[in-house]
Amino acid sequence: MDNDVSAGSASTTVVGRLALGITLLAFGIGTTGVIDGVTASDSVSLARYVGGVALFLIGLLAFRLGDGGSGTGYVALGALWFTWAVAAGGTMSDNGAGLFLVLFALVALTLTMAGGDSLGQLTHGLLFLAMLVLAVAAFADSSTLTKVGGWVAAVAGAAAWYAATAAYAHWPTALPGRAARGVTAAG
Numbered sequence: 001m002d003n004d005v006s007a008g009s010a011s012t013t014v015v016g017r018l019a020l021g022i023t024l025l026a027f028g029i030g031t032t033g034v035i036d037g038v039t040a041s042d043s044v045s046l047a048r049y050v051g052g053v054a055l056f057l058i059g060l061l062a063f064r065l066g067d068g069g070s071g072t073g074y075v076a077l078g079a080l081w082f083t084w085a086v087a088a089g090g091t092m093s094d095n096g097a098g099l100f101l102v103l104f105a106l107v108a109l110t111l112t113m114a115g116g117d118s119l120g121q122l123t124h125g126l127l128f129l130a131m132l133v134l135a136v137a138a139f140a141d142s143s144t145l146t147k148v149g150g151w152v153a154a155v156a157g158a159a160a161w162y163a164a165t166a167a168y169a170h171w172p173t174a175l176p177g178r179a180a181r182g183v184t185a186a187g
Contacts, residue, residue, distance in 0.1 A: 010167065012058050012059075012061050012062040012065060012067060012070055012074070013062075013067075013070055013164075013167065014164045014167050014168050015054075015058055015164075016055060016058045016059070016062070016070060016073075016074045016164075017120075017123070017160045017161070017163045017164035017167070018160075018161065018164040018165075019050050019051065019054045019055050019058060020051065020055060020074075020077060020123070020157070020160045021123075021157045021158070021159075021160030021161030021162075021163075021164060022046065022050055022051075022157070022161065023043070023046060023047055023050050023051030023055075023081060023157070024051075024127065024130075024153050024154065024156050024157025024160060025154055025157035025158065025161065026042075026043035026046045026047070026157075027040055027043045027046075027047060027051075027150075027153055027157075028130070028150045028151065028152070028153030028154030028155070028156070028157055029150070029154050030042050030043045030150070031134070031146060031147065031149060031150025031153060031154075032147050032150035032151055032154065033147060033150075040088070040150070041088055041089055044085045044088045044089070045085070047081045047082075047084055047085040047088075048081070048082055048085035048086065051077070051078065051081030051082070051085070052078050052079070052081040052082025052083075052085055053078065053082065054078070055074045055075075055077050055078030055081060056074065056075055056078030056079060056082065057078070058074045058078070059071045059072070059073070059074030059075030059076075059077075059078055060075065062074060063075075069114060069116065073111050073114075073124075076107050076111075077107070077111075080103075080104050080107060083100075084100070084104070087100070094138050094139065094141055095138070095139060097138040098135045098136070098138035098139040099135075101131045101132075101134045101135035101138060102131070102132070102135045104131045105127075105128050105131035105132045105135060108124050108125075108127040108128035108131055109124075109128045111124040111127075112124040112125045112127075112128055117163075117173060117174070118173070118174050119159060119160075119162065119163035119166070119173050119174075120163060122159050123156050123159045123160040123163060126152055126153075126155055126156030126159060127153070127156045129152050129156075130149050130150075130152035130153035130156055131149075131153075133145055133148055133149035133152060134146060134149035134150075134153075137149055
């Protein structure tokens, strides 16, 4: 495995990935219902302040440091998490929620296709899949698909958390069989 830690604005990349990872883990685990009494609505405060406000500010800092890829990704994800947190528990229809999740998925797909390092692309790809499955679950009113989407979100959170921890601890961050590349989008 290659150790491709050094690309991008290291401080914003690590903090951004930690914020995204923690938010996705809380949201995903809450959505699965695997812990008795813990639901996705229990992650609203975390999503608002860590996933929303913190990611947005990290994105602005990345822009200031000249890292447009990370800045774009973190600002977009921060705005989406903040919007989800504000709307959670409201009177949005299932179809309205499904539409929001499709739009969230499209942002994640854009971040996946933008490139970056392997773990960043993996995180965004899993985020895309999670939001897409959750959108279908909302349209179909399927609790089974909601749980599947929650698990995918939790795995995406674990990937983001690992990417941040690996960069900070200087662990390998390239996936086996892939050449190391620089970070060009928020991870």
